[in-house]
Amino acid sequence: MNKKELARYVALDCGTSIQQAEEILNSILRNIAGAVSEGDVVEFVGFGSFEAKLRKKRKGFNLKTNEQIEIPARIVPVFRAGKKFKEQVNRKGG
Incomplete structure (x- = not known):
């Protein structure tokens, strides 16, 4: 949809x-x-919540050259499904 x-x-x-x-x-x-971009958590009880999380810097690889690179830290949006939402998806999907 x-x-x-x-x-x-x-x-x-x-x-x-x-x-x-x-x-x-x-x-x-x-x-x-x-x-979320201002650091707030947006929560819909039963449905889920939206928030921003810090993803720490980490090491990765350039797939073309196979060189190790450092991936910088950044803030990413995250959605966490609520209990009722998970239960509804499980009933329909299972």
Whole structure:
């Protein structure tokens, strides 16, 4: 499912237009990304949480030259699924 398809489902569930649902979805995503980039944790109980984590510097290899390289530390976004979300996926996927 992509963002347009999700917006269509949201529009059907909420009785709004697809355009309004897309605007709401874009606002939600923009605000989640903004909060996480400022160091906040965005948590939806039962669904999961979004946060930023520091990935430490590490050693890697250049696959073309087989030389060892140092991969610098960086901050990466992380999503951790909540209990209810995991249970729902397990019921449908299992």
